[in-house]
Amino acid sequence: DVISFAGDAIVAVWAINRDLPLSCALAASCAVQLQKDCGLHKIKDRPDLAFRIHIGLVCGTLESEILYVSQAKNMQTAFHYVSGAPLREVAACINTAKPGEICLTEAVRDMLGGIVTVVPTGTGGVYGLQA
Secondary structure (H helix, E strand, O other): OEEEEEOOEEEEOOOOOOOHHHHHHHHHHHHHHHHHHHOEEEEOOEEEEEEEOOEEEOOOOOEEEEEEOOOOOOOOOEEEEEEOHHHHHHHHHHHHOOOOOEEEEHHHHHHHOOOOOEEEOOOOOEEEEOO
């Protein structure tokens, strides 16, 4: 589920029957496929420009609440509030991932159990996923 949009970023959550290793594997698979299918978008009539995505993968427990503003007349009445350590950790991954790259935390690497190749990035606890 996409739970948040922030500027040019989205936050998506995979929660498969509370199976964290499976959720991490599916998220990593999706990240690799996104890079393959959508990772480079050339700008028409501008060969010098291209849009490249970079992806950060984190895992852990999120807290989710729906906040209601019942008197709102000119705006939405419900707001989805999400918090938790994964949202704090994703910044390190995103800031480390260069355009075209996928970075993940040590926790995600451990959940994947060696089914993918990762390399240290030099940023503490952040690894690059070989797409």
